[in-house]
Every structure is written in C-alpha cells, then in structure tokens.
Amino acid sequence: MLKNTDIVLFDTTQRGSLFPFTQTRAVADIRFGILTPKERWEYITGKKVETLTAEYISNKGMSPGKKLFINAAILPGSVLLAMLDELQHDEAIVYKNNIIAFYTEQHQNVQVDDIKISAFNKTTQLDGEVVYISYPWHLFQYNDEAIRFDFQLITGGRQSKKIADTNRVVAPENIFIEDGAIVEHCIINASAGPVYIGRNATIMEGCMIRGAFALGESAVLKMGTAIYGATTIGPFCHAGGEIKNSILMGYSNKAHHGYLGDSVIGEWCNLGAGTSNSNIKNDAGDIIKLFPGSEHINAGLKCGVMMGDYTRTAINTSLNTATFAGVACNIFGEGLSAKHIPDFTWGVNDRYILEKALQHIDNWKKLKHQKLTDKETAILKHLYKTTL
Structure with missing residues (x-):
C-alpha cells in the first residue's frame, strides 16, 4: 500500500490547537526530530507526498488516482505501518477518537472538515501508546523520540564522516556527521541519545553537546554553545548560548548568550542578544493553557516560548513561562513579556503596520540570500485581515 499508493498528509479540524505554527504552514511542514512529517514520510515511502491543509495555505488540487490519507500529526511506528498496508477502500484507522489514516479510491474534493469517523464504513483502533502531536508543547516533549526515529531512518546502512581527532566524544557509534560538515575542538556526549550533524553544518570550537541532538543542513553552532537534549537546530x-530541549525549525537565529529551554521557535525568527525564557513557574506548579473554544489544557511542569514565524525579540528580552507569540511580531518593552502575544504585535500593545512588517521580513530574508515570496505574502495578508 505505502509503496504503490499516493500519500496525502492531512490536517484535522483541531489544527488551531497547534498555534502559532499552523498559522503559516500545514502540520506536515512542522519540524520536530530531524525532519518534518512530510520529509519523514517521503523517506519512508521513497516518493513525494501531498498535503491537505487550510485553503489559504495551499489551495492546490490533488493529483488523480487512489489515495492513502495519513494524519500529519502522528510519528509513524511499526504497528501503524503494518496496519496501513492492510487498509481497504472506505476504511479508517482511529486512535483516541482521532482519524489516523484512511484509504479511498474516490478522493475528489476531500476537505479537512469532511474527515470524520462517521464518514467511514469500517474503523480499526490503533492500540498502544503512540506519539501524536495535539498541542505545540508536544513538539519538544516528544522531540527525543522523534530524533531517535529519524536518526535510524536517515543513517541506517550508511557511513558517517570521520569524527576529527580534535573532538572529545562519548559513544561515537551514536554520532553521524554528513559530508561537508565541520566539527572541530568540541565535546559531544551521545551516550544519552544520538547526535546528527547535517550536510555543510558547522560546529565551532568549544561547543558542548549532549544528545539527543540534531543540527540541520548549513546550520551553525557558535563558539562555546551549550546544548542539552533533546534539541533540534533546523x-x-x-x-x-544555552539551549535545552528546544526546536528551531529553520532559518532562525538565537546566535548570542541567553537561555532557551523547553521551547519551539518557528522559521525566520531572531532572538536578540541576551534574550532568555522562563520554562517553569516559580511555584513549580503545572502550566495550564487556554485555547479559544477549548477547556484549560495542562501542559505539564515545563513550557517555555512557542514563537510563530517571522517574529523577533529585542536585546535582553525576558520571555515569561509558557509565552505564546504569534506570527510577525516585534517584541520589545520593559519587564517580562505577556504570556499571549497576538500576530503582528509591535512592542507590547501596538500593531505592526502590514507594509512595514512585510518589508522587514524581506530584509531579514535577504540576510540569508532569500526573499519574501508571493505565497508568503498572501498568507501574511490573510492573517493580517483575519486577526484584526
């Protein structure tokens, strides 16, 4: 089934619970572990996969043919992969009232809102505990499992580049360095989890790394960086600085001293020098978050900052415990940040002027030899109108 059928990774109607990351992307494009779900399933199947998400993000029609639809929020395991091969037309796999996958030979005009348990002739339960991303804090909470899964997927049967003699390493069998990467005069301890260094990445002198850890293609760890697992630098x-159990999805900068812990940073963000976040309440109590239209949700003991794409902080910004910062914000001001920062926030309470926001984003993208695309501009304009 997986090798012979086109794959579609779909969002669910609960995609809003992954704010702020689903403001600008499909769930299939959220990076955790080494890969995004889309990249992960392409590794597994050996072919391109399609996505089904909100229309303002992607309104491309699907190609013709039989389709296997898979929930983008699940980390695949052996049990699920075996069940997928047995699926028949109009059958679905379900986990805790979530549709995980279904197979159809009549996929025309399928929309996210159409995917309901009641729509299928037969459903089969996926038993046991699986990694399923319902809320944004799950991304860092399950990042260890995801890095381990991706590490085996990417490196199985392959040979790592030789580790330079200038480094001090523990458990070198758990370290994989891609061609073009530069790693010199560092301490790497992979005894607690694998360490993956991507193609053309650079780890400067004096860095200290404990796995599980993933460093993406052409990413850079600056001198003296301290990394605690499970961390992904996209x-x-x-x-x-100091980074613990966090994810930077891609093209973002936290290049200076300051603490980032139990956090997820979207793409094209910049944390000013000295920016730090709190990841635990002073009373050491559980962190409770309220999502629009939902009950209060327990996020556990630790949760840092969840930061949407294109958002930046001023130097020495202090981010509160469980801060949720939206898309395209410029965060500055005295004292601790607010715990909820809406899209397009300027400073504390003001709103970014759209034209300035777009120009500033384009300026930042030029620093990495890219430019703001028409698709990105359309998404940002849509969000600006709908978050007034």
Whole structure:
C-alpha cells in the first residue's frame, strides 16, 4: 500500500490547537526530530507526498488516482505501518477518537472538515501508546523520540564522516556527521541519545553537546554553545548560548548568550542578544493553557516560548513561562513579556503596520540570500485581515 499508493498528509479540524505554527504552514511542514512529517514520510515511502491543509495555505488540487490519507500529526511506528498496508477502500484507522489514516479510491474534493469517523464504513483502533502531536508543547516533549526515529531512518546502512581527532566524544557509534560538515575542538556526549550533524553544518570550537541532538543542513553552532537534549537546530539556523530541549525549525537565529529551554521557535525568527525564557513557574506548579473554544489544557511542569514565524525579540528580552507569540511580531518593552502575544504585535500593545512588517521580513530574508515570496505574502495578508 505505502509503496504503490499516493500519500496525502492531512490536517484535522483541531489544527488551531497547534498555534502559532499552523498559522503559516500545514502540520506536515512542522519540524520536530530531524525532519518534518512530510520529509519523514517521503523517506519512508521513497516518493513525494501531498498535503491537505487550510485553503489559504495551499489551495492546490490533488493529483488523480487512489489515495492513502495519513494524519500529519502522528510519528509513524511499526504497528501503524503494518496496519496501513492492510487498509481497504472506505476504511479508517482511529486512535483516541482521532482519524489516523484512511484509504479511498474516490478522493475528489476531500476537505479537512469532511474527515470524520462517521464518514467511514469500517474503523480499526490503533492500540498502544503512540506519539501524536495535539498541542505545540508536544513538539519538544516528544522531540527525543522523534530524533531517535529519524536518526535510524536517515543513517541506517550508511557511513558517517570521520569524527576529527580534535573532538572529545562519548559513544561515537551514536554520532553521524554528513559530508561537508565541520566539527572541530568540541565535546559531544551521545551516550544519552544520538547526535546528527547535517550536510555543510558547522560546529565551532568549544561547543558542548549532549544528545539527543540534531543540527540541520548549513546550520551553525557558535563558539562555546551549550546544548542539552533533546534539541533540534533546523536548517540554516544560527545558535549560541544555552539551549535545552528546544526546536528551531529553520532559518532562525538565537546566535548570542541567553537561555532557551523547553521551547519551539518557528522559521525566520531572531532572538536578540541576551534574550532568555522562563520554562517553569516559580511555584513549580503545572502550566495550564487556554485555547479559544477549548477547556484549560495542562501542559505539564515545563513550557517555555512557542514563537510563530517571522517574529523577533529585542536585546535582553525576558520571555515569561509558557509565552505564546504569534506570527510577525516585534517584541520589545520593559519587564517580562505577556504570556499571549497576538500576530503582528509591535512592542507590547501596538500593531505592526502590514507594509512595514512585510518589508522587514524581506530584509531579514535577504540576510540569508532569500526573499519574501508571493505565497508568503498572501498568507501574511490573510492573517493580517483575519486577526484584526
């Protein structure tokens, strides 16, 4: 089934619970572990996969043919992969009232809102515990499992580049360095989890790394960076200071001293020098978050900052415990940040002028030899209108 059928990764009607990351992307494009779900399933199947998401993000029609639809929020495992091969037309796999997958030979005009348990002739339960991303804090909470899964997927049967003699390493069998990467005069301890260094990445002198850890293509760890697992620094990111159990999805910078812990940073973000976040309440109590239209949700003991794409902080910004910052914000001001920062926030309470926001984003993208695309502009304009 997986090798012979086109794959579609779909969002669910609960995609809003992954704010702020689903403001600008499909769930299939959220990076956790080494890969995004889309990249992960392409590794598994050996072919391109399609996505089904909100229309303002992608309104491309699907190609003709039989389709296997898979929930983009699940990390695949052996049990699920075996069940997918047995699926028949109009059958679905269900986990805790979530549709995980279904197979159809009549996929025309399928929309996210159409995917309901009641729509199928037969459903089969997926038993056991699986990694399913319902809320944004799950991304860092399950990042260890995701890095381990992706590490085996990417490196199985392959040979790592030789580790330079200038480094001090523990458990070198758990370290994989891609061609073009530069790693010199560092301490890497992979005894607690694998360490993956992507193609053309650079780890500067004096860095200290504990797995599980993933450094994406052409990403940079600056001198003296301290990394605690499970952490992902995505492609083309620059990272420095102290980082623990966090994700930078791609093209973002946390290049200076300051603490980032139990956090997820979207793409094209920049944390000013000295920016730090709190990841635990002073009373050491559980962190409770309220999503629009939902009950209060327990996020556990630790949760740092969830930061949407294109958002930046001023130097020495202090981010509160469980801060949720939306898309395209410029965060500055005295004292601790607010715990909820809406899209297009300027400072504390003001709103970014759209034309300035777009110009500033384009300026930042030029620093990495890219430019704001028409698709990105359309998404940002849609969000600006709908978040007035």
